[in-house]
Amino acid sequence: MMRGTMRAQARRQRGEDPESGVALVMVLGMMLVGAIIMVTLASVTIFNAQNTLETRVEMRARASADAGIDLALANLEGKKYEDLHDICAYDSFVVNNDQVAVSYRFTLADGSSISSPACIDASNVVTALRVESTATTDNNVLTGETVSQTVAAVFNPTLPDALLDKAIFSEGSIDLRNGTELQASGDDDSGNSLEDAHVYSNGGINCQTREIVDGKFIAAHGDVNLQNDCKISSDVWASGSVRQQATGSVIEGNIYAASATNDAVHLQNGGIRVKGSVLTNGSFFMANAARVDGTVFARTGTIGLQNSGGVIGGSAYAEGNIDLAQGRVDRDVYSRSGAISGNSGSSVGGTARAAGTIGDPPSVTGTRMPNNGGVAFSNPPNPAVAFPSAVGYPTEIQPPPREQMPRLSLGLDGYPATVSEEMGKWIAQGWNVVTTTDCTGNAPRNFINNLTWSDPTMVIFQCGAAVKFDGPNLELGNDLAMVSHTGFDLKNDSWFRSTDASQTRSMFMIVPSDAPGVSWVSAGSGQTRPVCSTERNIAINKFGVESVETMFYTPCTLHIQNGTISPTAGQMYAGKVELQNAVEMQMASLPIPSLATTVPNTSDLMDMRLLSRFDVYGS
Helix, strand or coil: HHHHHHHHHHHCCCCCCCEEEEEEHHHHHHHHHHHHHHHHHHHHHHHHHHHHHHHHHHHHHHHHHHHHHHHHHHHCCEEEEHHHHHHHCEEEEEEEEEEEEEEEEEEEECCCCEEEEEEECCCEEEEEEEEEECCCCCCCCCCCCCEEEEEEEEEECCCCCCCCCCCCCCCCEEEEECCEEEECCEEEECCECCCCCCCCCCCCEEEEECCCCCEEECCCCCCEEEEEECEEECCEEEEECCEECCCCCCCCCEEEEEECCCCEEECCCCCECCCCEEECCEEEEEECCCCEECCCCCCCCCCCECCCCCECCCCEECCEEEEECEECCCCCCECCCCEEECCCCCCCCCCCCEECCCCCCCCCCEEEECCCCCCCCCCCCCCCCCCCCHCCCCCCCCCCCCCCCCCCCCCCCCCCCCHHHHHHHHHCCCCEEEEEECCCCCHHHHHHHHCCCCCEEEECCCCCCEEEEEEECCCECCCCEEEEEEEEEEEEEEEEEEEECCCCEEEEECCCCCCCCCCEEECHHHHHCEEECCCEEEEEEEEECCCEEEEEEEEEEECCCCCCCCCCEEEEEEEEECCCCCCCECCCCCHHHHHHCCCCCCCCEECCEEEEEEEEECC
C-alpha cells in the first residue's frame, strides 16, 4: 500500500496525470471525426456543384434541341407538298452557343422512306415526317466533355378537305326564278369579289325575273336563257345557244356559245348588256339598242344589228354577212365570205374588210377593203384580249367540258355491323353517328333537338318513305348531317339555328348517291350520271338559317318552293335543281369527309399536325 502511494506521488512530481492519455485519445478521435466530416462536406459540395452544372448544361442542351423542333414546326406552316423539300436546308444552326443538328425522315405515299441528308423532291407526297434535333454543348469546364441532348417529333399531314366549287350543281336542267340571289363567298386581298358563286348544269339553265348571280353560268349540254333583269357577274358558257330577252339583263363577263345555229346568240331588247365579248360558232343577233362592250365573233354565221340598232364596242368578225342596220361598231368589221351593209347612222370606227361588197352607209373611219378575199380572223381581236384556250378562239368555239356529279356514297347497307370506307372517313373526322326510325310528325325534329352535342353528329334516318318535317326549327349544338335513303320533305317554314350565335354550324341534308332506287349510267368519256327509278328527292317549302351553313345533296331532285326566309349560305348539288322563288344564298363550301382523297395532290397544302414529341436517350 505504501509503495503504491509512493509511485503515485512520484508521477505527480513528474507532472504525469493518469487521465490525460484518455483525454488525448478522445481529442484526437474528435479531430479525426471532424476531419472526416469536413472532407465529406467538401466532397458533397464539389459533387453537388458539378452535378448542378451538368444538370443545367443538360437542360440548356435540351432546350436548344427543342428549338430545332420548333424551327421545323415553323417551317412547315403554310407549305404545299411540292414545297416540303425546302426544309432540308435547315439542318444546322446555333442556339445558346450550342450546335444544333436537325435530321429528317420522310415517309412517302408509296410506303417508302427517305432520310436526310438526302431529301425528297417536289413530286413526292409525304404521309409522315419524323424530325430529330440534337444539341451539343461546348466542353464542360469540370469534366472537359461535351453534353448532347436529342429531341424527336413526328408530324402527320391532315388530308385536304374535299371542297366542291359550285354554289349550284345540277346533273339536269336548272330553273332560277323570282329574285334568286347567289352571292360570292367573299372578297380577295384587294377587296374585289371572288365571283365564285358558280352555277353549273349538265343540261340547260333558265334564269327568270330579277336573278343576281355572282359567278359563272355553265351549261355543258344545253342552252342558257336569261330573262327579266338576270344579272351574271362573270362568264356565260353554253354548249348550245344563249338568249337574253328582257330589258336589264346584264352579263359582266363574256358569252361563249358553241351552237352553230342561225340564232346561237340572241340579244333582243334595249338595256341588255354584255360587258365582255361574244364568241359563237353560229350567228349573232342584236336588236333594240342592246350593247356588247367587247368583240363579237361568229365563226360560221352572220352578225345582225336590227331595229334601233346596237353597239359593239370592240370588233365584229363573221364568216357570213354583217348587217349593222342603224348600229355601230367601234373597231374593225371583217366578213370572211360575205358583205358588210348598214342603214343611215350606222358606222365602223376602224377598218371594214369583206370578201364581198361594203355598202355606204355604214360610214367607215378607217380603211374600206371590199372584195378582199382571204380575210383572216384577228388573233388577238381588236382591242386585244386573251380568251381561255379551252374556249377555242379563233377556231371552233368549244362547249364547256362536262363535269361528273360527285358521288356522295356512304355504304350504309351493312351499318352499324359493317362500317364502310366512306363512313369511316366521317368517323375519323370526329363525327358521332346515330340512327333513328322515327320519321314522321314531330319525331325527327325532337330527336335532333334532344341530341347530346359534344361532337359533330350524323343522324341516319331509317325510313320507308321521305323523312317529314313540319316546320322543324332545328337547334344545332354542333355540326349536323342528316342522311336518308328515301329523301326529305319539309313543310311550312323551316329554321336551322346554331345554339351559339357566335359559332357557325354546318348542316348537311344528304340522300346518298348509293341509295336504293338510284343507278349511275354512262355519260360518255368515262363519266356517269344518276338515274332515279324511285323518288329520292329533297323538297323544301321555305327555310331560313341563323349561324348555319347548309349543303343539300341528292342524285334526284332538289325543289325549293318558296325560297328563303333569311339570307343563307352554302351549296346545292342535285340531279335536278328547281328554285321557284327568291332564294338568297352566299357561296360557302362545306368539307365533305367521305369525298376526301387518301393521296393528296402535290399542290395541296399539307396542314402538318404535331402527332408526338419526345426525348431520345442513348443517341
